Structures are given as C-alpha cells and as structure tokens.
Amino acid sequence: MINVAVVGVGGWGKNLARNYFQIPECNLKYICDLDETRLSQLQSQLPGTQLSRDFDSVLADPEIQAVVIATPAPTHYSLCKAALMAGKDVYVEKPIVLEVHHGEELIRMAEERDRILMVGHLLEYHPIIVKLRELIDSGELGDIYYIYNQRVNLGTVREDENAMWNFAPHDVSSILYLLDREPTDVTARGQSYLRDGVEDVVFMSMNFSGESMAHVHVSWLDPHKIRKITIVGSKKMAVFDDLESNEKLRIYDKGAAQNTDYDTFAEYVTLRFGDVTIPYVKVGEPLRIECEHFLNCVRTRSRPLSDGHDGLRVLKVLDAAQRSLKTNGVPVAIEGNAKTPGTSSGTAAK
Ligand SMILES: NC(=O)c1ccc[n+]([C@@H]2O[C@H](COP(=O)([O-])OP(=O)(O)OC[C@H]3O[C@@H](n4cnc5c(N)ncnc54)[C@H](O)[C@@H]3O)[C@@H](O)[C@H]2O)c1
Structure with a gap:
C-alpha cells in the first residue's frame, strides 16, 4: 500500500x-x-x-x-x-x-x-495519443509533414498565467511525444485583450529540423470548444477529436503524390481520396492511467514516461515561446537543438 x-x-x-x-x-x-x-x-x-x-x-x-x-x-x-x-x-x-x-x-x-x-x-497517457504514436512509428501515416493542435473555448480566464502556459503544456508534450523529437525553434504571437500582459490567445509554431512542423492554437476567448489534433503525413492523415464521445480517432487515406512523368502541372500532382477509417481504441480515463503509472513507478522504482526530463523539454519550448511572444513572433532557437548558424533558426533571437 x-x-x-x-x-x-x-x-x-x-x-x-x-x-x-x-x-x-x-x-x-x-x-x-x-x-x-x-x-x-x-x-x-x-x-x-x-x-x-x-x-x-x-x-x-x-x-x-x-x-x-x-x-x-x-x-x-x-x-x-x-x-x-x-x-x-x-x-x-x-x-x-x-x-x-x-x-x-x-x-x-x-x-x-x-x-x-x-x-x-x-495526453501522453491518453490511449488515442498512444495509438497515434504507434501509427507514426509503424510508418502507416508516412513521413509526418505537420501537426496542428487546437485547444480553444470560452473558459476560465487566469490572472497569473497566460493561455499558453495554461493550455499549451498539453499540446507541446503530446507533439514532442508523437514526433519523438524536440523542435529546433519556436515562434509565438498572441494578444492580451482582457488583462494587460496576460495573453488570452496564442498561436505558436514549432519547427523540427525543417522536416516537420507543428502549430498550436490556444485560447480561452473563443466561441468554439475545440480539443483537436490533426496530423498530416505523406501517406495518410489522422484527426483526434477529444470532444467526440465514441469516434475520437479518424484515419483518412488521403494524400497527394508527385508524378515523375508529366506534361502539365495538373498531371504533376495526383490527389488521392481513399477511405476514412475509425479504429477502435479502448479509452479509459486517461487520468486514472496516469495515476496508476505514477504509483507503479513508485512501487518498482522505475522512470516515469513523463519524468522530470520530459517536463524540462516541454518547459524549454514554452520558455522559448514566451520570449518569442514578447518580441511579437521573432523565432527563438531551442537550446541544444538549433540548426547550424546561418539558417533561420541559427540566427534566431535568444
Ligand atoms: N492535467 C490537466 O488536464 C490539468 C487541468 C487543469 C489544471 N491542471 C494543473 O493543475 C494545477 C492546479 O490547477 P487548478 O486549475 O486546479 O487550480 P485551482 O486554482 O483551481 O486550484 C489550486 C488549489 O491549490 C491550492 N493551493 C495553492 N497554494 C497552495 C499551497 N502552498 N499549499 C496547499 N494548497 C495550495 C489553492 O488553495 C487551490 O485550492 C496547475 O498546475 C494546472 O496547470 C492540469
């Protein structure tokens, strides 16, 4: 016990x-x-x-x-x-x-x-996120072009932290978990409408070595309640809608392929509109899974999936995003992950 x-x-x-x-x-x-x-x-x-x-x-x-x-x-x-x-x-x-x-x-x-x-x-304990990670790792979605997360609603307005610090830890942690990588640089822009210096809405973008990118939109001043993650891969696309009661995950067999043999631009790209599948994923209460994981780590002295290092990775992204926010969107390199000097992130503001 x-x-x-x-x-x-x-x-x-x-x-x-x-x-x-x-x-x-x-x-x-x-x-x-x-x-x-x-x-x-x-x-x-x-x-x-x-x-x-x-x-x-x-x-x-x-x-x-x-x-x-x-x-x-x-x-x-x-x-x-x-x-x-x-x-x-x-x-x-x-x-x-x-x-x-x-x-x-x-x-x-x-x-x-x-x-x-x-x-x-x-979210790292959410069965749908775990399933998405499996789909990415198995190559089913292909190369991941980009991910975008929407976490918006008309909700509790905080006085001590902005919407980014309040909501985006979930988005940053899930994106880093899904891509199993850290971004090279981040940009963020936002506005404080209700209280000076506390942003109610923030749009942030993360760049992953120029290969993948991710975008996060957070707000507590929005007419819609949305909790959605969209992943666009070279083979398939996936959408996780956490507000759907049953069919939270949809896989779209949609994409675009470049042809090598073409005469006109119209022939250069072929669009593919395939099936939409809804995989069955048993979703218990993610919080229960998370609590059980902590107790299991305490009992077995093992390292949690979201350990201090994971917390620090997410914190570094938020810290960089906060600095970008204060300069109205100047890209900020993430310490230790920046591209070689001379590239856009290498010359980014610190
Ligand atoms: N994982 C999630 O989905 C999720 C959702 C909401 C909030 N959170 C996080 O949970 C934390 C709390 O958020 P909340 O929305 O519950 O805030 P809250 O303000 O509703 O509750 C915080 C409570 O902490 C108490 N408290 C403050 N200082 C204390 C101290 N020194 N000792 C004992 N009690 C103290 C306050 O009296 C209050 O009851 C934050 O870190 C927030 O980011 C996580």
Whole structure:
C-alpha cells in the first residue's frame, strides 16, 4: 500500500484526489490545501482521508511516500523542492515549473536522492495519443509533414498565467511525444485583450529540423470548444477529436503524390481520396492511467514516461515561446537543438 498526499484540491486536484482514493493499492492519507472550504467540500467523498492546511506537517509524516502537487504553477518549484528534500516521491502537475533552471535543479535533486519525479503530461497517457504514436512509428501515416493542435473555448480566464502556459503544456508534450523529437525553434504571437500582459490567445509554431512542423492554437476567448489534433503525413492523415464521445480517432487515406512523368502541372500532382477509417481504441480515463503509472513507478522504482526530463523539454519550448511572444513572433532557437548558424533558426533571437 502506498501512502499518498494530494496537495492542492482545486479545480483539477480534486480529480487527482478522487483517482488516488479509488485505486485499491493506494491509501490517500491526506488532502492538503490552504483553502479550508475546498477541503471540507471533499470530506464526505473521501472517507478516512485526513484534511490538512499545513504542507510541512504532511511532509513530516514518515508514512507519506508520495506527494501529488496540483497547486498553481508559480508554487510548483518551492513545493516540489520541499517534498524532494523531505525524501518523498513527487508527481507535479504541468507545467513542471516556470523557470528552466528550477526544472534542472529539481531533476538534479530527484536523481541525487533517488526519488521519482513525474510531471502531469496527461495526453501522453491518453490511449488515442498512444495509438497515434504507434501509427507514426509503424510508418502507416508516412513521413509526418505537420501537426496542428487546437485547444480553444470560452473558459476560465487566469490572472497569473497566460493561455499558453495554461493550455499549451498539453499540446507541446503530446507533439514532442508523437514526433519523438524536440523542435529546433519556436515562434509565438498572441494578444492580451482582457488583462494587460496576460495573453488570452496564442498561436505558436514549432519547427523540427525543417522536416516537420507543428502549430498550436490556444485560447480561452473563443466561441468554439475545440480539443483537436490533426496530423498530416505523406501517406495518410489522422484527426483526434477529444470532444467526440465514441469516434475520437479518424484515419483518412488521403494524400497527394508527385508524378515523375508529366506534361502539365495538373498531371504533376495526383490527389488521392481513399477511405476514412475509425479504429477502435479502448479509452479509459486517461487520468486514472496516469495515476496508476505514477504509483507503479513508485512501487518498482522505475522512470516515469513523463519524468522530470520530459517536463524540462516541454518547459524549454514554452520558455522559448514566451520570449518569442514578447518580441511579437521573432523565432527563438531551442537550446541544444538549433540548426547550424546561418539558417533561420541559427540566427534566431535568444
Ligand atoms: N492535467 C490537466 O488536464 C490539468 C487541468 C487543469 C489544471 N491542471 C494543473 O493543475 C494545477 C492546479 O490547477 P487548478 O486549475 O486546479 O487550480 P485551482 O486554482 O483551481 O486550484 C489550486 C488549489 O491549490 C491550492 N493551493 C495553492 N497554494 C497552495 C499551497 N502552498 N499549499 C496547499 N494548497 C495550495 C489553492 O488553495 C487551490 O485550492 C496547475 O498546475 C494546472 O496547470 C492540469
């Protein structure tokens, strides 16, 4: 039995608490929040779980092996650091932290102490994303030309982080997972309409060595609710619509081929309109899969799929995108992945 504490039981943390409470091999010993009302609202749903407003006393309990942190992003660094120093395994919601050097420090701390550090990149545990990765790896979609993600709605407007930091960790983590690569450079443009300096809408683009590209559109100021990923490959195309209840994934046998033997431009490209297939993928609750993965890593001392390094990769992209945002879309090279100097990304703003 693994004793777990969930810290931060607001909008999202209460879902984590519910899952850890329901998993048989886990004992949700504490939920911890500064807000007493939030704690007491959950009390009846989590019988036997202790309520605490004091994070330090939770950490001081030697029975607590793992701490799940679902507080706002600016608090992640100090809470993760304290939990690692107290010898706990740590799961932290996305984004891992807000500063690259803080992410590096947490990874170092976890490795030195032999502690598990996992980041809540939920989409990496989504069965449809896993299926898409299989389709890409098997070559069924062909070379991946481009991916675009749309995560927009008229939704909760945050005051402390912009729409990119709030939504795009999911998109960046899923795109890096799908392509199994990191971008060379990123550009981002956005606007703050509701509150100065906090972008409500952001369009960001990632370039992957000039081979593939990815585009992410995030907004909490949009008439549509869309959660969609479109992948265009040289052989087939795929669309994952997470708001569809059953048929979430469609594979389009569509494409365009270049002919070598042609007289006119019309003969140069042949368009192909084939079948649309809807593969069956059993979709459980991705959050449950993610929670079980964390517990399994704690039990077996194995490295999580979305470990600290994965969190840092995503953070570096967001950090570069934030700098691009502040320069109205100047490309920013991703440290360590830039193309050779002289290319567009090699001359990008740092
Ligand atoms: N994986 C997902 O799909 C997903 C979805 C939404 C939010 N999130 C992430 O979850 C985290 C929390 O987001 P939210 O929407 O639930 O925020 P929220 O504001 O609704 O809840 C945060 C809670 O943390 C508590 N808190 C703050 N500081 C604390 C501290 N020092 N000790 C104890 N409690 C503290 C607050 O009182 C609040 O109840 C963020 O990192 C966010 O990015 C993830």
